[in-house]
Amino acid sequence: MSRYIAKAAIRGANLIVSEAEKMLQEAIKELGPETPVVFTNTAYYLPVILGFTGIEVQTLGDLQQVIDYAKKLLHPVPGDTLWLPYLGETLDCGVATLLAEEAIEGIRFARGLQPEPIPGLQLTGTSFTSPDGNSQEEEGGFANGPIDDVQLRAWGIQLVDGRMPGFAAIVGAARSNEAAVSIVRELQQRNILVFLSGNVNGRSIIHQLMEEGVEMGYDTYIVPFGTDTISAIYALGFATRSALTFGGLSGGQARDILLYNKYRVFAFVLALGEVDDLKYATAAGALNYGFPVIADTVIPQILPTGITQYEHVISMPFDDIEGETDAEKARRLVQRCIEVRGIKVKITEVPIPVPYGSAFEGERVRRADMRIEFGGRNARAFEYLRMADFDEVEDGKITLIGPSFEDVEVGGAMNLGILVEVAGRKMQEDFEPVLERQIHYFINGASGVQHIGQRDITWIRFSKAAVEKGFQIKHLGEILYARFHADFGSIVDKVQVTLITDEELFQEWLQKAREAYQARNIRLADMTDESVDEFYSCTLCQSFAPNHVCIVSPERLGLCGAYNWLDCKASYQINPTGPNQPVPKGICLDPVYGVWQGPNEFVYQNSHGTVERVSMYSIMRDPMTACGCFECIAMVIPEANGIMVVSREDPSMTPVGMKFSTLAGIAGGGLQTPGMMGVGKYYLLSKKFISAEGGFKRVVWLSKILKETMRDELQAVCEREGVPDLLDKIADGDTATTIEELLAFLEEKGHPALTMDPIF
Amino acid sequence: MERLTLYVPAMYADHHVLRVRQILSELEGVANIVASSAAKRVILEYDPTHISPPDIERTLSDAGYPPNQDLPLPKLPNHPEDGSAWYSLIQRVTETERKDLEMAGDFRRY
Structure with a gap:
């Protein structure tokens, strides 16, 4: 252990703790001990303090005990003559520092000084x-x-x-x-x-x-x-919350x-x-x-x-x-x-003239910075991936048919068709949409290139900077070729990419692509839990939530929304020993609740004995556990004889008096909590959505963001359930934030849940 | 312009650097401020016709950064009679616990 570091760290810890104490005393004097101390949008109070001490800081007054705790962890600064092993003292002082720093940020929040103003930062x-x-x-x-x-x-x-x-x-x-x-x-x-x-x-x-x-x-x-x-x-608050959120701690x-x-x-x-x-x-x-x-x-x-x-x-x-x-x-x-x-980094070399990586996925190309766009308001773009015979596909062939964008004015638009043809011994037609959906992530990884949408509503932009560095249409092909081989090499042996700007050919392939999309839609609609013999597991999150197991069926996708049954099937082909394993259904123990012998045994074994049974279609009896990545939380509201569904994008208050972030703390961590479960938002559209309790008609409260972004799909569900105006009868954050308001709203609208069998 | 170097022990961290720079930059006749929290020193240039070193030092002192004055460290309770965390809360172990071993390993293999 370095005495120099120990000395500096221990001195720094002593100083920051005493500074935090002084700041706290001043703040309490000025603002009062009851002044709230809240970090934005978190259920974990001040997370480092919560993690280390269990103290749920809510007011300035609560911080005093934190400072007292931190002081107990302090040690005297090492002397110049007697050398000791200082590691323990230094680490303790490090913790005291973190507690003091978070207390200071809490005080700054109470004073309205956080987040810090940085002029010009967008x-x-x-x-x-x-x-x-x-x-x-x-x-x-x-x-x-x-x-x-x-x-x-x-x-x-x-x-x-x-x-x-x-x-x-x-x-x-x-x-x-x-x-x-x-x-x-x-x-x-x-x-x-x-x-x-x-x-x-x-x-x-x-x-x-x-x-x-x-x-x-x-x-x-x-x-x-x-x-x-x-x-x-x-940053350390983020680390602490990772453990609290995903580790069940x-x-x-x-x-x-x-x-x-x-x-x-x-x-x-x-x-x-x-x-x-x-x-x-x-x-x-x-x-x-x-x-x-x-x-x-x-x-x-x-x-x-x-x-x-x-x-x-x-x-x-x-x-x-x-x-x-x-x-x-x-x-x-x-x-x-x-x-x-010792970070394990998996990167794929993509031979293009701009930097490439997932971190560029969220980059925007604004109109002012744009050289050219494909799709959007003024043009159309589509992407279509299809399986072909081995002799039809020439591996690595990237062709541009039609003109490039040199003649298009800066900021202009043109049509583009991306046709990816793949061949592989393990490739199946069912994997086509799984692979096609990856095009979005693959293309977005290029710096200065933005991809939105899918199928025939694809919208791609190239920035001026990317084009100046030499980025061309054919580089889209390079990206797709490299990434499909790297990520799906075990099911894809050959990849050929054709980029079409020629108008006549574009229209021809657009038509073919649309026919394929339609055929896929019909195929997906026909796929039910009854039509398959096996479900798939997803234990991907066990690295974070060790006892959680997702069972993914055709009619119930993973709660993160990222893996449906076909994705899992493809993933199993790619990596037969990976987290997505086939789970044979076995004997059906209860068709209403969705209980099968196979999933029960699998879950028991893979949750390390903590979960004995799982019902696929029920929120009340043996519901599926959740890791922490869920898109929504479904929770029973006993007073309303129904359930509410809260989106993780919804920061507002729910009728049960808790926000999403607080609810998430109860729902996650691989625990089975009857009356509560984490779900993927598209599960709401499934016929099997809590079908044991009556299905979608049980939904009495729904986050507004879900209502708005999924209106058409949800409307179709309401019609399927036989209550076409059901969506208007479901409350949201605007109409009800308390149980009383919710009940009044449901009574007024005549929500069907009120007359259904008791949910308990 | 003349150069002045001040030893400011209270400037032990970078949030104090921001504060000290702000205080000094508001003074007329002071320019090219370099503040180092590692060295706890401020180097600046000043125009003697506008401001004198004692004025600069006084401004800093008023703001809680007295030059050449060591910052007193807080008085710590005496170990171990006080029951501090070092002695009472934290169990020191010298062997790796089984639980830790189980958590180790190449769990991210996938």
Whole structure:
């Protein structure tokens, strides 16, 4: 253990705890002890404090006990003469630092000083339907502040399936803007989440990226927390909540939360620029989680492994890194970080002239930055993937039939058809839509290229910057060829891509594609739970929620919304020992509740004996468990004799007096809770949606966002259920936020649930 | 312009750097401020016809950053009689627990 680091970290911890205490006393004096302390959109109060101590901080007054706790963890600064093994003291002081830092952020929230104002900073949002959509509505000018629970869950599936291997908490400022951009681009290309905070001489990496026009926000995996080290606490709050959300752990289980992070959350701290006492102290806090620290300046190192899996603290002075340019040096620095944390990165080399990686998936190409678009208002684009015979497909053949866009004016539009033909011994016609849906993710991975929609409502934009770097239509083919081989190599042996701009051929293939879409729709509609002999399991989330098992049937997709029965079937073909295993139905024990012997046995075995039975069609009796990635939560409202369905995109209050984030804490973690379950939103449309309790007619309250975005599909369900005006009889956040309001609304509208058999 | 270097122990973290830079940049005749929380030092240039070093130091002191004055560390309770966490809450172990071993491993193989 380095005495220098121990001394600095312990001194920093002592100072920040006493500063937090002083700030708290002043705040209580000015605002009163009852002033609320709330981080935005989270059910985990102040998550680091909750994780370590179990204290649910809600007011300024509650913070006093946190400070007292932190003080107990402090130690005297090591003397200059007597050398001791300081690791324990340093780690304790690290925890005290984290508690104090989160308390400070809580006080700042109470004073309205968070998220931090950063003039000129625009963050990209989370979801949108048009690239020009909400840009005008964004006010901007603020850092992100803590990540909300909705986003944490939305990233959940990517964190567990390895698409997002971990996160990097970057503190400080890079040597140059070039180095800053290069560092985040390298991390983005590896799909590693980037959290930004801290400054050096008043300048933060956030400023550097802003100057270089790098888009920041949830969509690009770059989240600016604030310009001081204290805001780095949000990164550790994110880590703590990962354990609470997906690991089924509770506040106060400090040791388990730390171990969970050590083994399951692949994160590291990258300190850019000088390291002061507080940065050492915060780094000591991060070490508790098993997160190593890498600095680009000369600092003492802690090389033996232990608390972290590899080295604890690494110094890699930027000037000493080999490389001709700052960008090259930055690349080597990132490589070292990945080595030290042992992050498993899976990337596919795609031979295109722009950077490529999942982190670019959320990038927008606004009209002003656009060179050309395919589809949208002024043109049409479609994508069609079909299976063909081996001799019809020439592997690697990429053809553009028709003109390129050189003659189209800047900002113009043209028609484009993307025809992907694949051949493979294990390929099946049923996999066509599964593979076709991947085109969206594959194309979006290119920096400066944006893909929205699917089938014949595809909409692709190329940015001016991408085209200047040499990006052409044929590169879409290169991307698809490389990615289909890399990701689906076990079912796809040959891939050929034809890009069609020739008008006559375009119309011809558009017609053929539409016929195929129609045929697929009919096939999917015919696919029922009765028509198959086996369901599929999904245990992908067991790396995060060890006892959770999803059983996916044709009429019930995975609760994350990302895996339906066909996806699982394809996934099993790709990886026969992977998380999607066939589950033979076996003897039917109860056709109404959807209980089969096969799924029961599978769930018992794979939940490690914690779940004995599972009903596929019931929320009341042995409902399916949930990990934490669910799109919606369905919950019984006994007073209304029905259920409510809350979307994870809905931050508003529900009639049961809890928001989604609070409900999610009860529903997740692989626990079986009768009356409550996590579901995928498309399960609402299934005939088997809680059919044991009466199906969709039981829904008495539905998040408005679901009502609006799925109106047509839900209307069809209402008609199928024999109550065409049912959707208008279902309350939402605008019409009812309490049980009383809900009951009055249901009575007034004559909701069918009120006259159905008792749900209990 | 003349150069001034100040030792500011209270500037031990980067949120203080932001504050110190803000205070100094509001002073007339002060330019090119470099504040380092690692070195706890501020280097700046000032125009002696507008402002003097004592004025700069006084401004900093008023804002809670007195130059050349060590920051007192909080008084800690005496171990172990106080029942502090070090002695009472945290169990120190020297062997790896079975639970930890079970959690290890290449669980992300898929």
